[in-house]
Amino acid sequence: MIEAVPLEWILTVAAALFCIGLFGALSRRNAVGILMGIELMLNAINLNLVAFWRYLSPLSSTGPVFSLLIITIAAAEAAVGLAMVIAVYRAWQTVNLDTVDALKG
Amino acid sequence: MPSVPVMLLFQTTDIPRILPEILLTVLALLVLGSDIFEHWANDEEAQRERIYSSASLTVIGLGLIFLITLLQSGYIYKLPPEANSTTLPLNFFINVLRNLQSGGPASGHTLLGAFANDDLTMIARLIFLGAAFLTTLLTVDFRPTNAPGEFYTLLLFSTLGMCLMAASTEFILAFLAIELTSIPLYVLAGYFQKQTKTAAEAGMKYLLFGATSSAVLLYGISLVYGFTANALPKAENVNDLTQFARIAQIAMGNGGNSSLLTLGMIFIIAGIGYKVAVVPFHSWSPDVYQGATAPITAFISTASKAAGFVLLYRVLTEAFPSLVGSASLALTTNFGGWTSLLALIAFLTLIWGNLAALPQTNTKRLLAYSSIAHAGFLLMGIIAWATIQPAYRTMGISSLLYYLIVYVATNIGAFGALGVVSLAVGGDDIEDLNGLAQRNLGLAVLLAVFILSLAGIPPLAGFFAKFYIFMAAWQADATWLVIVGVATTIISLYYYLCLLKAIFILQPSSSEPVKIPFSMGLTLVISVILVFLLGIYPNVILPIVDKVQVTAGL
């Protein structure tokens, strides 16, 4: 296999993607924005897994299978997350999570 | 490291080995389906009927599964191999039991390298099933929901996820099990109540925290996967790269000191740290405990935490035995390994949990911080791995399991009693407990027993559990941590005694007696019996938890 792109580059991109997702999750006020940030982090992990698989053990199937499962779980999580956003909106009339802080201390 | 026994194919004889899980799935689907045939109406009578039927189906089902699992485990009665009978009914039962117990705990046996069927799994299953049983019993009268079918199904699926979590010896299954546990719990915590502000908030926070923690966990797993994939020749066709034993084997062969592996391990500890709510991954728990209804809080704080601990133990001891170190925190000498990391976390957790509990005014929140502190004690059982003596390591895991059992019984009892109070009084602040002794002396005594057990007062179970786990930590040279533990126990007395003061000394706002609904009372009685029994006669379950043997050389 001709490795035009070194593994390290892909891992760096994945790490950067993770950090961007983290940035989103920490900086967005909107609950949906935070969920999107988390999705981005999960995608970074998928990239990691697939890259490790392709470059390091291309004959096994662990990496892609794992990332498929992660995609599935991410979908489930997003579904529950959006339902929760609706619940928050019904109760609070807002999805701005900075204002959702009745429980504290 | 001996070669890893891997069953490549799933066989028919494996079915009894996962019988509890199969039964749980069947029960969950049954509950979901049966709800359709109920009378759906908006009047209260019809709703109560619906909830009652779903709940009783779940309770009975869980009770049966618990009994079957208990029989299967052979902890009460192990069928002797030569047992035989010619009389027909007896012969039939003997054969059923024999087939059942053939799927009982077998050390070192894993299904497809992913599912351990050992004593640890079995004991953990019993803990989860018991916790789920008691929780469901609490909900029969508490009625936290208008959609009982979904509610109990989610509860059962979450229990199933916990069983898988405890049994998993492979990262993909572990991850799926964590999600299977967590996602239903998010919904249970936040969605089923009458759309109150706090419930929605709790659910949202739980979800976001959990999802972020999963991302951290997964990032760690991907790093570990990268490590194992890198260590093997590229041409090898292997599909066991995420199995704990395989990782340990490769790490051992590699000198066990790769920064990729170490970093991955830290991420994984952080990811599981959220499930067990240790500092600094604890911050969701007070909010969620307060926002969710009492039975769900009881379930989250006990079963979910227990599952997290069993998984944490499995991951650390089976996947990362090469990174074990000492329990010392002295940076210069022999700090290192996950034992030191856990010792640090345990230290923070003990201090933080106990101190932050002091100023609380909400009982559920107070117990939330108290259960954070208990997580600190529980970590000591895993830290006991710092010693290399197998006997002491065994003591560590058996003390951990013992503590978990006691903690589950006590905490469900405590939350149940609080649930009774909040059902009658309508709030769960400490003030609402004022003068409980004058309104219902029995309930007050029960609650006091649970609180004293949490505080670790002899002869209640909490005392022996703490004592046993301190011993294990002491053997592992975590003396300083034991001292911190004892000191924080004394601090914790303060807030536990505040609760008792409210219950027994302060004057109630109204003298109307508090009634205990039947099924909740049943839960409390079962719990209190366990608390006394395990405290006075710990040998009831000590031989069982001692079955989880740690063999040398692992």
Added chain:
Amino acid sequence: MFFLHYAWLIPILPLLSFILISLTPIRHSKQMSGWLAIGLMGVATIFALGLMGGVTQGLRLGEGSAVTSAHTPEQHAPETSENAEGKHGKEAFVFPEANVVQNFVWAPTGNTSFTMGVYIDPIAAIVLVMVTITSTCIHLFSMGYMAANSRQSRFFSFISLFTAAMLAMVLADNLLLFFIAWEIMGLCSYLLIGFLYERPQAYRAGIKAFITTRIGDVLMMLGMVYLYTQAGSLAFGMKDGQIFNEAFLKQLALGKNALGLTHATTIALLIFGGTVGKSAQFPLHVWLPDAMEGPTPVSALIHAATMVSAGVFLVGRTYPIFTADDGTALLVVSAIGAFTALFAASIAVAQFDIKRILAYSTLSQLGFMVAALGIGGWVAGMFHLLTHAFFKALLFLGSGSVIHAMEATKSIEKIHHDDEYAAQQTAQDIRNMGNLKAYMPWTFWVYTAGYLALAGIFPFAGFWSKDEILADAQNGHLAIYIVLTIAAFLTAFYMTRQWRAVFFGEYRGKNPLIYVNPEHVASDHHAAKDHGHVAHTDQHSSHSDEPHESPWTIVAPLVVLAFFAVVGGFFNLPFAVPGGHWLSHLLGQESAEFNFMVAGISLLIALVGIGAGWSYAEVFKTAQDKDPFEVSQPGLFCLLNNKYYIDEFYGLTVGRISDGLALAWSWIDSKVFDKLLNGTGFFTLFISRINFIIDDTLLNDGPDGIGNNTLTTGQAMRQTQTGKVQDYLALIFAGVVILALIYLYRM
């Protein structure tokens, strides 16, 4: 030896008081936070004294951490004397061997690893003693002086952090740690100058100081990077792979870069850039006089005794690099130093503000030190650094005592209710003082000691150290010598002018010359109270017309400092008597012999300056009198009074250019980089979130209560549960990162 082993505790103690004051409920009590800071500083002083005791006995504590007393300094001195005795710049400068070297691995860098730790040689030990003593005195002074400020606890926490950074800098075993501490000092300086942030003048001065010194810091960082690329290390020391290694220095002196300069010269000049910023040398001197907007203890500690001399210390620390080649760098150093000495002294002549006069005097004296280093007088420079720290701190604190008394008089109190800033400026104007020796005898006597030391009168401290500089200069650097002698004359002149105007003559404060505040906004907020006027409300309910002596917490530190201002010079007597050349021997160098001609000339010049100043200051009869100099030479006086219009010049040139650049940049920014840059906001945001948790919860609305019992700790912990889910998420990552760091650095 105990003190040698635990030298690293010296900066930790003030750091501890910073942490305790800012993070625990102690901050609610001014008294407790003040005494805590003073107490810990006192302990640090004991440690520093013990350490110096060990160092003077020649005890050594190597990396093997066994105490040996193999070499005494006396034995060591002859070895190095050849190097120091020969012509400066020709031979490499050699430090005495370090007494304590302790370090730990800080960060792996490729094959090697970067270590951090302490490196104590005699000069570090002595500077430590100086810093701890002055700092303790100033802490004590602040106890009385800042008593009425509502943010006194915060003041103590900042000043403790500053002291910790200064001590860490002195102890640093490598240039990076040095730089880190240096930057923390800059930050504290900024925070403390702008401490009374309700006043626009104060925060503007803070920003000006920060930015101006940053210009120098950037140069210094470039120098560090350059040095690192050459040496692969930034560790002080003469061993292989350390930056004072002889072979390495030779190599530095030989290699040339694209500019045609040797590596050594380039690095030395870049590092000197840091000194120019921090020690306020021309042309980056503009921040120091403005920094006097800060509370007086700050001026004394940071802008007279310690931080500004850090620049000089930096040159002293990296001196082997300066001397590695032919001395081009040293020439620049001496020129800038001498020019600053004269330039600042001439400005001081035409100032009226008591603190500003002292500020320009500080500039001038720093110029002396820098010039001394530039002409090879390493010991003389360091000696002057030490004596100057004591007597200048004394003078500043004395001026603080004077201002304190002036502000409590009726006529100024009147202005105070209307405009605090104007009141303070009026109280600082020497034209409004006079005859204070009658009202404040203690302050008068200690101030006189400081004044004589600064003017260079035998046998006060300043005489010996200044004389040593002049003796070094006279030996082959005639131009420098002449410039410095004129500066010394001016010093005696303006100090006498000030001294006489303040303490003698008629008291003119009953009808003061009132400062007109151009930015005064008529409002009655009194938050910006500079310091303590407990007297107003408590002790004297009826204000007197005349000033009064200050309380003991203000006077006691003055007396301690006055002691050192008097005897400080005896540590390096230039005679072959027992105890003579003590400092030089300890530092393993040879210093100039006593030169009667130089000493005579300088003493004479000082006396002439004093005479001139005395007769000159007589003219002030009322506060409204004009300065005689202003009458005779209005143009020149105006030029000097306005500091040669340097600020205005900078405003028109550098300011304009940077405005233009900023405009251009904002255009590019908005068009091109906007989205790119947003990404980098992540880190800041993350930090700020953590910071938010700490700041908003621990610092601001923590619980009341004086005792630090467990309940209140529990309350504080409870406050971290902010209820904001994103704070929790940030906590996860902070936890992971911290655990990973702990784990990875476990060795």
